[in-house]
Amino acid sequence: MRTYEEVKKAVLAKGYKFYVGHLNINLIFERTSNVYTNEFTDLLHIVYQENKENKIISLNCTTKPGLYGGHAVMNPKNINGVTGVACIVPGQYLSSHSLIDNPKELSFYNYPFNYPFLGQIKALKMWRDFDKDNQIDKVQEQSSVSGINFHIMSQKELDGTKVNNWSEGCFGCSKTNFNIAMSLLQKGAKIYGPKFTITLMETNDFK
Numbered sequence: 001m002r003t004y005e006e007v008k009k010a011v012l013a014k015g016y017k018f019y020v021g022h023l024n025i026n027l028i029f030e031r032t033s034n035v036y037t038n039e040f041t042d043l044l045h046i047v048y049q050e051n052k053e054n055k056i057i058s059l060n061c062t063t064k065p066g067l068y069g070g071h072a073v074m075n076p077k078n079i080n081g082v083t084g085v086a087c088i089v090p091g092q093y094l095s096s097h098s099l100i101d102n103p104k105e106l107s108f109y110n111y112p113f114n115y116p117f118l119g120q121i122k123a124l125k126m127w128r129d130f131d132k133d134n135q136i137d138k139v140q141e142q143s144s145v146s147g148i149n150f151h152i153m154s155q156k157e158l159d160g161t162k163v164n165n166w167s168e169g170c171f172g173c174s175k176t177n178f179n180i181a182m183s184l185l186q187k188g189a190k191i192y193g194p195k196f197t198i199t200l201m202e203t204n205d206f207k
Contacts, residue, residue: 007028007045007056008047014205022051022191023188024049026045027197028045029061030042030045030202036065039163040161042060042061045058048188062163062167064163064167065163071165076132079128079142079144082140082142084140086126086127086128086146087129087169089127089200094122096120096196097118097149097150099186100116100119101194113151113152116186118185120148123143125141126143126148126169128141128142146169148170153166
C-alpha cells in the first residue's frame with residue numbers, strides 16, 4: 001500500500017503540483033498496467049491533510065475503458081472523425097473537473113447521473129484506441145472536453161466487478177468506493193471550491 005510520503009515524492013518528482021492544507025485534496029489515479037482488464041485493477045489515492053495529520057486512502061478503480069457493450073473497447077465509436085475508445089493520457093490536469101452536486105439542476109451538461117459526481121470542465125489528452133487488442137495503443141491522440149467524468153460504475157443496488165461500458169474512458173469505481181471518495185471531495189469543496197485537479201500516473205512513476 002502506498003504511503004502519503006511515497007505518493008507526494010512521486011508527484012513532485014514529475015514536476016506536478018501537490019496540495020497541502022486541511023482537506024486540500026490530491027486525487028492521484030495510478031494506472032497499474034496498459035491492459036484493458038475490464039476490472040477495477042487501477043488505484044485511486046486520495047492524499048490529504050486533516051487537522052495537520054497526513055492521510056491517504058487508496059481505493060480500487062479504473063482509469064481505462066471497459067471491454068464490452070456499446071462504445072467500449074470492442075465496439076469503438078467515431079468521435080470528431082476518429083474511431084476509437086477514449087483512454088486518458090497520464091499527466092496532471094489542473095482544475096479539470098468540477099463537483100456537480102445536483103445534476104438535475106444542470107440539464108445543459110446532459111449528464112445521466114442523479115447523484116453528485118466530478119464532471120469534466122477542461123480538455124484532457126486522450127488516446128483513441130481502435131484495434132481491439134486489449135492493450136492501450138498510444139497512437140491517435142486528441143485533446144478535448146468529451147465527458148470524461150469520475151462516477152459510479154455499477155448498478156445502484158450492486159457494486160459490480162466488471163467495468164464493461166460503464167466506462168468509455170471515464171474514471172470510476174464501485175458504488176462503495178465512490179461514496180468514500182465523494183464524502184471527502186464534498187468536505188474539501190466547502191473550503192476550496194468545487195474544482196479539482198486530476199493526476200494520472202503509472203505504477204512505474206512510484207519506483
